[in-house]
Amino acid sequence: MSRTLDLDSEDLSPIELAKRQACHMAVDENLPKSAKVIGIGSGSTVVYVVERLLKKPGIENVVFLPTGFQSKELIVSNGLRLGDPDCYPDVDVAFDGADEVDANLNCIKGGGACLFQEKLIAVLTKRLVIVADSRKNSEKLGAYWVKGVPIEVVPMAYTFVLRELKRLGCKEPKLRMGAPGKAGPLVTDNGNFIIDANFGLIDKPEELFKQIKLIIGVVEVGIFSQMIQSAYFGNPDGSVTVKKNDGTQRIIPAEVTVASAVQQKITGENPNVITV
Numbered sequence: 001m002s003r004t005l006d007l008d009s010e011d012l013s014p015i016e017l018a019k020r021q022a023c024h025m026a027v028d029e030n031l032p033k034s035a036k037v038i039g040i041g042s043g044s045t046v047v048y049v050v051e052r053l054l055k056k057p058g059i060e061n062v063v064f065l066p067t068g069f070q071s072k073e074l075i076v077s078n079g080l081r082l083g084d085p086d087c088y089p090d091v092d093v094a095f096d097g098a099d100e101v102d103a104n105l106n107c108i109k110g111g112g113a114c115l116f117q118e119k120l121i122a123v124l125t126k127r128l129v130i131v132a133d134s135r136k137n138s139e140k141l142g143a144y145w146v147k148g149v150p151i152e153v154v155p156m157a158y159t160f161v162l163r164e165l166k167r168l169g170c171k172e173p174k175l176r177m178g179a180p181g182k183a184g185p186l187v188t189d190n191g192n193f194i195i196d197a198n199f200g201l202i203d204k205p206e207e208l209f210k211q212i213k214l215i216i217g218v219v220e221v222g223i224f225s226q227m228i229q230s231a232y233f234g235n236p237d238g239s240v241t242v243k244k245n246d247g248t249q250r251i252i253p254a255e256v257t258v259a260s261a262v263q264q265k266i267t268g269e270n271p272n273v274i275t276v
């Protein structure tokens with residue numbers, strides 16, 4: 001098994017360092033000793049989850065489920081075992097990023113257009129752990145993430161879905177365009193389009209989710225409600241804020257997160273491992 005990921009702290013910006021600390025603490029505190037199947041989310045943050053997982057003894061025996069092309073590449077290029085959700089529907093734990101997380105651990109996901117596969121893994125896993133930096137830690141959805149709720153739609157239905165979203169109160173739902181070099185709309189890993197629908201501050205995420213999901217043509221909605229067990233936010237001072245779905249919150253001080261990073265660099269192990 002090749003283990004290639006070894007990101008050097010000196011090359012990382014303060015935001016990237018904060019994301020990394022959050023991921024390392026999240027892995028240390030949530031990786032079950034006997035984990036057999038692990039879900040890997042999408043985005044820039046989960047790279048540090050994989051970085052940490054690669055240090056864990058026995059990780060070569062675990063099957064990893066991706067949530068899109070990028071996380072599949074991340075798994076394969078690091079020599080980890082790749083699986084499919086249809087073959088491994090019992091997931092022990094999944095680690096994923098988010099675009100915004102509210103006080104009740106509802107979140108918006110899909111900034112990278114991977115929301116459908118992320119939600120599939122979210123419903124299959126016993127424990128979903130979110131990793132992010134402190135800019136995503138919000139009181140109410142829609143406060144920081146103003147690009148809108150990402151919605152995956154069947155291409156032929158997109159005009160109808162845009163119309164229905166306006167009926168639900170979204171002033172200007174937008175079909176997401178492809179990156180430079182791609183004429184026309186972005187196409188997801190599942191061959192669909194993405195609509196970004198800004199509803200302003202979202203008072204009732206679960207209700208809004210249900211209303212959007214009922215529109216014909218909607219494949220999945222980037223509102224994850226009542227699905228997350230805990231969220232780890234890296235703060236600029238090196239500390240990590242941990243919010244749990246039982247309403248508790250605690251802060252892991254910078255001394256602890258930095259000590260574990262230094263220890264890992266020297267020995268490859270973390271002194272603060274709390275396996276569950």
Ligand SMILES: O=C[C@H](O)[C@H](O)[C@H](O)COP(=O)(O)O
Nearest residue numbers: 043044045097110111112114
């Ligand atoms: O579709 C993308 C996902 O929901 C990502 O997990 C989310 O956009 C967060 O990405 P990042 O870790 O790059 O901020």
